[in-house]
Amino acid sequence: MHLTLHVWRQKDTRVKGKMVRYHADDINPDMSFLEMLDVVNWQLIENGEEPIAFDHDCREGICGSCGMMINGVAHGPRRATATCQLHMRYFKDGDTIYIEPWRSSAFPVLKDLIVDRSAFDRIIQAGGYISVSTGSAPEANSVLVSKQDSDRAMDAATCIGCGACVAACPNGAASLFTSAKISHLALLPQGQPERQRRVIKMIEAMDHEGFGNCTMHRECEAVCPKAISTDFIARMNREYLCSLLKG
């Protein structure tokens, strides 16, 4: 395959970046999107140019570090697929591909396609701890969880914190991420002791980072590599209201 790429290049946080055109030649359709970028980078290194910086770690869709906007869609055209799991066979020979970093005031661009997502860590941090009994490991079946709740909690817990929800949202909202994190603990018995304070603190932290406000466009759900549902956002709002009213 032969492709034309337009890639955002930016040296560091302070300087202005721009789109730069590259050719990606001899791309095997079985390569992943990141492998395609690797090929382009080898070429760049051979030519003595600076390779395109992008974040990645697991390359198996579980670490959440590989996010980028591909032709205007977070993680590219395949639903429920992280960039590292996206294969080049979903593109056509001769395609032009625009590649940009996540855009959010809370996610400053560090270099090229790499953004700083530590705003998410601070939201998690604001959630605090859960109370557990210390000492010897408890008997596994002493706390019962209904199948329905455990399934829902797990659906929320699949969030890998990649930031695609923020990147795709026309409002730059972090509601899907925050709601997934709030929901998975709120649904489980282990999350009950701090349930009320957790939701209030996490929403406060989310607002503090300067994320936008959810207006239910549902772009996030459509690009989420884990297909997390916006129903969790409604659950977060419900948790927040109940917690605030209970005081």
Place this chain on the structure above:
Amino acid sequence: MSVKEIPLSDERRSHWLLLFWRSTVGKKVVMALTGAIGVGYVVAHMLGNLLVFEGPEKINTYAALLKSDSNLLWTARGILIVAVVLHIFAAYQLARLSQKSRPVGYKRWRAVGSDFASRTMRWTGLLLALFIVYHLLHLTTGTVHPDFVEADVHHNVVSGFRVWYVSAVYIVAMLMLALHLYHGVWSMCESLGVNYPKYNRLIRALATILTVIVAVGFISIPAAVLLRFIS
């Protein structure tokens, strides 16, 4: 030994209502509640207006009844004014916040989840605000009505809508209202936390049906006047 709780940043300084209003989730709840007042009003107003099809007697008596108790009238008006002001104020603040959260936009962006109604909420809302002002000056105070007769609602409606471009303004405004409601009713349920996998299809269906009823009901009146069904 006790573990020290990390205090909420504003916990001691602020009343919970202030915390609520300052948070994006709380502000959106205010939009949803004031929007719900709007929805209730719009449905009642539409049903009342349909009396125009029953002839001058019915609608004029109904209008007089609404105005008979000025305490009640001004209580209702007060609630509506406060609701509209809060709705617009919260909408403005949240929209500004969302704009600021993306200072650098994308060269390419493709919609994969949103729809036309959701992406135009700020525009349909703005046009509705302008329309409300015009509508009050037209059929409530008569300021911009060329042939206004105090207390003769039937006459004011018919002679007002005989002017084709006035009817056109009303019809377009009601289409804006339809778009606003189609997304608003659905979004309102999310803001209030009542979306639940089990009810989602029901809520979507309700939003659609309500939108169609409101739009058809309102638009039927200028349409009927233009087509000489009412005179």
